Amino acid sequence: MxxxxxxxxxxxxxxxxxxxxxxxxxxxxxxxxxxxxxxxxxxxxxxTKRDLLAALFLPALEAEAEAVIAALEGADGRAQAIDRALRALARFHLADLDRFRMMYLAPQTSRGRPGGAGLVDKVHPVTDRLYGVLARHLDPADPDGARAEALALHAALLGLMTMQGLAAALEDPLKHDAETLTEALVAALTGRASAT
Structure with a gap:
């Protein structure tokens, strides 16, 4: 071998x-x-090229999901679940902005579907697990609504990471650091006053 x-x-x-x-x-x-x-x-x-791209993408996606799921363990209530999930996502992506770019930005700039249907079939169980666990913490009585909210929370944090990545690539720091912006996002989405 x-x-x-x-x-x-x-x-x-x-x-x-x-x-x-x-x-x-x-x-x-x-x-x-x-x-x-x-x-x-x-x-x-x-x-196949799809196998190669999947080998790049899937471990990162699985690690992202595991980071959030681990952070949610023992979360007490909706606000704490949002807080823990967003902070875990921020830590995960800020630790490696190149990995973030490879996961979420590079595929958007390619023509066609970089991983094809085979990759999508592998991605769905990972995201389904991530959103399912978060949804159970948000509102177990409304799984469909909570799952949509889980995706929206994830997307909100990814937007913040996109701005961080852009600022880093341009070597033009944002007025507020990543921790301050994460805190502001958590505060906005949990309905509590920001500490900053």
């Missing part, structure tokens, strides 16, 4: 290509050139 570091090196190259040029730049030829190996060496580990 070929050594696992080759697989990891392929993923690192693909990650760099996604961040620097977008998902459409991830081709077997481009990865093989940077790897210094044949195209077949890449195909051995990832038979």
């Amino acid at each position: 070929p050594d696992r570091p080759t697989r990891d090196h392929i993923l690192a190259i693909a990650h760099d290509l996604v961040l620097s040029k977008g998902p459409s730049a991830v081709t077997f030829d481009a990865v093989a050139r940077r790897l210094g190996r044949t195209k077949q060496a890449v195909i051995y580990w990832f038979p």
Whole structure:
């Protein structure tokens, strides 16, 4: 069996290509050139481009979901669940803005569906679990409404991370730091006064 570091090196190259040029730049030829190996060496580990993109995206999405689910454990009530979920998401994404860009921004700039239907089929169970756990903390009596709210909360935090990422990329810091903005978002969405 070929050594696992080759697989990891392929993923690192693909990650760099996604961040620097977008998902459409991830081709077997481009990865093989940077790897210094044949195209077949890449195909051995990832038979399709969808497999390669899924190997980049899914672990990050699963880690994001796990961070939120772990933060929700023992949450007492709706406001605390919102507080814990948003703070966990902020910590997760601020720890690695490049990972955030790869997860949420790069796919939007590519033509077509970067992972295709196969990736979507793998994403749905992860997001369903994340939104389901959060929804149970928000309003167990209204699972459909709470699930929509869970998605909206996630999207609100992703918007904040988009602004953080943009400011970092432009080397033009926002007037307020990420912690202050996260606190303001939590306060706005829980209906309590902001500490700032």
